[in-house]
Amino acid sequence: MDEQLKVPTMAEFMAEGKQPEILFWVGSAGSYDDRAKKITKAFVKILNKAKVDFAVLGTEESNTGDVAKRAGNEFLFQMQAVMNIEVLNAYEVKRIVTCDPHSFNCLKNEYPSLGGNYDVVHHTQYMEELMTSGRLSVEGDTYKGKRITFHDPCYLGRANNVYESPRDVLRKTNATLVEMKRHKGTALCCGAGGAQMFKDAEPGNKEINVLRTEDALEVQPEIIATGCPYCNTMMTDGVKFKEKESEISVMDIAELIANA
Amino acid sequence: MEYFPNIIFAIILVLGIGFFARNIKKLIRNIKLGQEVDASNEKSQRWSNVVRIALGQSKMVRRPVSGFLHVIVYVGFVIINIEVLEIIIDGLFGTHRIGLELLPASLYGFLIGSFEILAVLVLVSVIVFWIRRNVIKLKRFLSSEMKGWPKNDGNIILYFEVVLMGLFLVMNATDTVFQMSNSGNIISQFIAPWFDGFSQETLHTIERVAWWFHIVGILLFLNYLYFSKHLHILLAFPNTYYGSVEPKGKFNNLEAVTAEVKLMMDPNADPFAAPAEGADDEAPAKFGASDVMDLTQVQLLNAYTCTECGRCTSACPANLTGKKLSPRKIMMDTRDRLEEVGKNIDINKGKFVDDGKQLLGNYITNEELWACTTCNACVEECPVSINPLSIILEMRRYLVMEQSAAPMELNNMMTNIENNGAPWPYNQMDRLNWKDEH
Numbered sequence: 138m139d140e141q142l143k144v145p146t147m148a149e150f151m152a153e154g155k156q157p158e159i160l161f162w163v164g165s166a167g168s169y170d171d172r173a174k175k176i177t178k179a180f181v182k183i184l185n186k187a188k189v190d191f192a193v194l195g196t197e198e199s200n201t202g203d204v205a206k207r208a209g210n211e212f213l214f215q216m217q218a219v220m221n222i223e224v225l226n227a228y229e230v231k232r233i234v235t236c237d238p239h240s241f242n243c244l245k246n247e248y249p250s251l252g253g254n255y256d257v258v259h260h261t262q263y264m265e266e267l268m269t270s271g272r273l274s275v276e277g278d279t280y281k282g283k284r285i286t287f288h289d290p291c292y293l294g295r296a297n298n299v300y301e302s303p304r305d306v307l308r309k310t311n312a313t314l315v316e317m318k319r320h321k322g323t324a325l326c327c328g329a330g331g332a333q334m335f336k337d338a339e340p341g342n343k344e345i346n347v348l349r350t351e352d353a354l355e356v357q358p359e360i361i362a363t364g365c366p367y368c369n370t371m372m373t374d375g376v377k378f379k380e381k382e383s384e385i386s387v388m389d390i391a392e393l394i395a396n397a
Numbered sequence: 398m399e400y401f402p403n404i405i406f407a408i409i410l411v412l413g414i415g416f417f418a419r420n421i422k423k424l425i426r427n428i429k430l431g432q433e434v435d436a437s438n439e440k441s442q443r444w445s446n447v448v449r450i451a452l453g454q455s456k457m458v459r460r461p462v463s464g465f466l467h468v469i470v471y472v473g474f475v476i477i478n479i480e481v482l483e484i485i486i487d488g489l490f491g492t493h494r495i496g497l498e499l500l501p502a503s504l505y506g507f508l509i510g511s512f513e514i515l516a517v518l519v520l521v522s523v524i525v526f527w528i529r530r531n532v533i534k535l536k537r538f539l540s541s542e543m544k545g546w547p548k549n550d551g552n553i554i555l556y557f558e559v560v561l562m563g564l565f566l567v568m569n570a571t572d573t574v575f576q577m578s579n580s581g582n583i584i585s586q587f588i589a590p591w592f593d594g595f596s597q598e599t600l601h602t603i604e605r606v607a608w609w610f611h612i613v614g615i616l617l618f619l620n621y622l623y624f625s626k627h628l629h630i631l632l633a634f635p636n637t638y639y640g641s642v643e644p645k646g647k648f649n650n651l652e653a654v655t656a657e658v659k660l661m662m663d664p665n666a667d668p669f670a671a672p673a674e675g676a677d678d679e680a681p682a683k684f685g686a687s688d689v690m691d692l693t694q695v696q697l698l699n700a701y702t703c704t705e706c707g708r709c710t711s712a713c714p715a716n717l718t719g720k721k722l723s724p725r726k727i728m729m730d731t732r733d734r735l736e737e738v739g740k741n742i743d744i745n746k747g748k749f750v751d752d753g754k755q756l757l758g759n760y761i762t763n764e765e766l767w768a769c770t771t772c773n774a775c776v777e778e779c780p781v782s783i784n785p786l787s788i789i790l791e792m793r794r795y796l797v798m799e800q801s802a803a804p805m806e807l808n809n810m811m812t813n814i815e816n817n818g819a820p821w822p823y824n825q826m827d828r829l830n831w832k833d834e835h
Contacts, residue, residue, distance in 0.1 A: 341715070
C-alpha cells in the first residue's frame with residue numbers, strides 16, 4: 138500500500154465546520170495490533186477509493202470497554218463508555234462504521250442506554266451499501282474462482298444476526314464461496330471472545346482456534362475470510378499450527394476487496 | 398357401596414392435583430427469590446416467541462432426528478391427553494366411555510383411532526430415545542454432569558411413557574364393548590387377540606386395572622415433574638415468553654454501576670457529602686451474582702425449565718475442546734442450589750438461614766466461568782430460550798467487582814485500558830500512528 142492514505146480526524150472536520158458522512162471507529166486492535174492495522178489500512182483504502190467523506194477520532198478515541206464488560210468489569214466498561222459518548226456526542230456523530238464486530242456490538246447495543254445513540258454498521262455492511270449504491274465496485278479478477286470460506290464472527294453473526302452482508306460482499310469478487318459445516322448460527326467461535334484473547338485458555342485437550350481451523354480445512358479453502366481482527370489472529374495462528382500457511386491465507390474481507 | 402369407586406377416584410384426583418399445586422406454589426416462591434425483571438416491553442414479540450419456539454417447536458427441529466421424534470412425543474402427549482378428560486368424567490360420575498354417548502360414533506372413533514396411532518408413534522419414538530441414551534450412548538448424554546440422578550431421571554420419564562401408552566392400548570384392547578363397536582380400534586384390534594380365551598370377567602378386570610393404572614400413572618407423572626428435569630413441558634411456555642427479545646450480543650448495563658459512574662464523572666459532586674436522608678436504609682448494591690438470590694427471576698425460571706438435553710454443551714467451544722465449562726451444568730447447578738435454598742426455607746419456617754454455601758464455589762467453579770468465550774452458541778442452541786451465558790457473566794461480575802478475582806492476565810489488560818485506553822500497554826497518543834506506517 139504505497140499510495141498515501143487520507144485519514145482526516147473529527148477535530149479537522151470540526152475546525153472546518155463540516156460533518157463527515159461517517160465516523161470510522163478504528164478500535165484498539167485496529168489501532169495498535171500489527172496484523173489488524175493492515176485491515177484498518179485496507180478499509181481506509183476502500184473508503185478513499187469510494188470517495189467517502191469519513192473521519193476518525195484518532196487520539197480522542199479510547200477502548201469501547203467491551204472486553205472489560207465481558208470480563209465482568211462493568212465499572213471499567215461504563216467509565217470507558219461514558220468518556221467515549223462524551224466525545225462522540227460533542228462531535229454530534231450520527232453514523233459509525235467499524236471493522237471490529239466487538240466494537241460494533243458494544244456501540245450499537247450497549248451505548249444507547251448510557252446516552253450514546255448512533256447508527257452503527259459493520260464494515261462489511263458498509264461495503265455492501267457502497268456496492269449497492271454504485272460507489273464501490275470490484276473490477277479485478279484477483280480472486281475469481283478461488284475457494285474462499287467465511288468464518289462468521291460471533292459478535293456479528295449470532296450476536297446481531299448479520300450473516301448475509303459479508304457473504305454478499307465476498308460474492309462480488311467472483312470467488313467460489315464454500316461454507317464450513319458449522320456456519321452462520323452454528324458457527325464455532327474462534328476462541329478469542331469474552332476476553333479470552335488476553336489470557337491463556339483453561340486446561341483442556343485442544344485450543345479452540347485449532348478446532349475452528351480444522352472446520353475450515355475440511356472444505357479445503359485457499360483463503361479463510363474473516364470480518365473481525367481477533368478472529369483473524371486466531372485463524373492465522375490456527376493455520377500456522379496446522380502448518381498450512383503456505384497454502385491458505387487468512388484475510389479480512391476489507392483486504393480482499395481492497396486487493397481485488 | 399355403589400359410589401365407592403367414584404369417591405376413591407375423586408380422592409385420588411384431588412390428592413394428585415393438590416400435591417402438584419402445592420409444589421408449583423413452592424416453585425413460584427423459589428423463583429421469586431430472584432431479582433425482579435421488567436418484561437413489560439415487546440409483548441407481541443414475546444407472544445410470537447411462545448407460539449413459534451414453545452408451541453411450534455421451531456428450534457427443536459434444527460436437529461432433525463431428535464427434533465422430529467420430539468415433535469411426535471409432544472403432539473402425542475398433548476392430543477392423547479384429551480382422553481384424560483373422558484377418564485375424569487367417567488371416574489367421577491361412574492359412566493363408561495361418556496364420549497360414545499355424547500359424540501357421534503364416527504367422531505368418537507376418529508378421536509380414539511388418532512390417539513391409538515399417536516400412542517404407537519410415541520412408543521416407537523420413546524424407544525428410539527431410550528436407545529440413543531443407553532445403547533448408542535450419544536456424547537451429549539454422557540457428560541460428567543449426567544451421572545446418577547440426571548441419567549436415571551431421563552430414563553424414568555421414558556419408562557413412564559412406555560407404561561402409560563401401553564396401558565392406554567391394553568385398556569382399549571380389553572374393552573369388549575369398544576372392540577365390538579369396531580370404530581377407532583385401529584391399533585387395539587391387533588392387541589385384542591392376545592387376550593383371546595380370557596373370560597368376559599377377566600377381560601373386564603384387566604380393562605379396569607389398565608384404566609385405573611393409566612389415570613393414576615398420569616397423576617403420578619404430573620407430580621413427578623416437579624422433581625424432574627421434565628418440568629419443561631410446562632415451563633417452556635413462560636420461559637419463551639420471558640426470554641430475551643434483544644439482540645444476543647446485548648448484555649445488560651448494571652444500573653447500580655451507572656449511578657456510581659455518573660457520580661464519579663460529575664465535577665460538581667461532593668465526595669464527602671453526607672448520604673441523603675434514608676439512603677442508609679437501602680442495602681448497598683451487590684455487583685454481580687454469587688448465589689441464586691442475586692440472579693434474576695428469569696434466570697431462575699431458566700434453571701427450572703432446563704431439561705438437560707445438552708444441545709448447549711454440545712455446541713460450546715470451551716466444552717468441545719475439553720474445558721470444564723458446560724452450559725448445561727451451569728443451569729443444573731443453579732437449579733440444584735435453588736432447590737437447596739428452597740428446602741432451607743421450608744425447614745426454617747419461611748426464612749432462609751445462612752448455610753455457609755453459595756452457587757459460586759460450592760457448585761460453579763471459577764475455572765468454568767473463565768473458560769467462557771461469550772460466543773452465544775449455547776443461547777442460540779437452546780430450544781426453549783434459556784440463557785446460560787447471562788448467569789456466567791453475572792458471576793464474572795461478582796468475581797471481578799466484589800472479589801477482584803480475575804485471572805492475572807485480565808487484570809493487566811484492564812489496567813491497560815484504565816491507564817491508556819487500550820488493552821495493551823501502548824500510549825494513547827500513538828493511537829493514530831498506523832496512518833503513517835508503511
